[in-house]
Amino acid sequence: MPSTLASIKNKLDAHLGQEMTVVAQAGRKKVTERTGILRETFPAVFVVDYDKTQSAVETVSYSYTDVLTANIELSFGEAE
Template identity: 50%
Template sequence: MPNSIVEIKKKLDERIGEHVLVKAQAGRKRITTHHGILSKTYPAVFVIHLNDEQGTLDRVSYSYTDLLTRNISIAFDEAE
């Protein structure tokens, strides 16, 4: 990932609407993974819409500093 928040936002702006896998640290030794679609970017955060097993739509948001400090990691699905 790029080294500044502005560069991270620009990269994510280019990938809106694509499928994404997010791995986030959720505590001491716990990591959560979310599959979804990058839906919107705002000046301080970005939003990912999730599909869970029951078919309900949910969403999570992360700040660009989470990516910069490596609290989360993002991988885009090229196959979908």
């Protein structure tokens, strides 16, 4: 993944509207993996709409810092 917040945002801008997988740290040894659509990017956060069957929460925002610090991992389609 890119190494600066601006480059992370630029990369995500190129994938707007695409299906993506988000792998997030949910605790000490717990990891959650969900599939959703990248809806929007803002200066500090991006928004993902999740499939209602996978999660009770439909829309979640993450900061680019989460990606930079590896608290979450993102993948689009087959390969990045």
